[in-house]
Amino acid sequence: MTSEKNKLGTQVAENPPESWWQKAWKSQRENLQIVIIALSLAIVIRAMVAEPRYIPSDSMVPTLHVGDRVVVEKISYYLEPPKTGDIVVFTPPEKLQEEGFTQDQAFIKRIIGLPGQTVAVKKGLVYLNDQPLVEKYIAEPPKYQWGPYRVPENEYFVMGDNRNNSNDSSRWGFLPKQNIIGRAVVRFWPLERIGEV
Incomplete structure (x- = not known):
């Protein structure tokens, strides 16, 4: 290391030359901080606010x-x-887990029955508290009979809109509230069908 005298005659050490690594770190440190903040925000938002989901069936x-x-x-x-009509994503209830489904295999269905309500399926219609539902969103009328059963407290009766091809409450029972991850609100893909669900 070389040194030189300043105007007062005091020895001043020269800074050693920076390595390529130090130069790269200085130039990219701010970018790295931005990336870390963005990733942290994404993790928090996904865990607590909203997340994207893919429809597998x-x-x-x-x-x-x-x-x-x-x-x-x-x-x-x-x-x-x-509320009735909400489309919810949820983790498999206990009965589905007994059949081999795992916690990371989320389901998506429509809420039909709320706690305290009575649900029945008969003659191609779904009845809620003995009143037939008008359901313009289903693929076809259900071809099976179910109920009537009263929805327990803190649980929900959920069904797929494709009534005859859906692994839903008519097969495995009621959905506990604590299993609900959230509510599907917007379809963002494919682009030609983007919009509320």
Whole structure:
């Protein structure tokens, strides 16, 4: 290391030359900080606010098709309970887990029955508290009989819009509220069918 005298005669050490690594670090440090902040925000938003989901089956046809991608928001159910007609994403209840489904295999269905309501399926119609539902969103009328059963407290009765090809509450029972991840609100893919669900 060389040194030189300043105007007062004091020895001043020269800085050693920077390595390529130090130069690269200085030039990219701010970019790295931005990336870390962005990733942190993305993780928080996905965990607590909203997340994208892929539709893997035809159980929600004609509303949602295989390959559709939707945004699932997670905030509203902290403020108000789910409503009839909401399309919800949820982790498999205990009975489905016993059949081999895992926690990371999320399902998507429409809420039909709320806690305390009575649900029945008969003669091609779904009845809620003995009143037939008008359901313009289904693929075809259900070809099976079910119920009537009263929905327990803190649970929901959910069905796929493709009634005759859906692994839903008519097969495995009621959905516990704590299994609900969030509500599907917007389809963002494919682009030609972008919009609310």
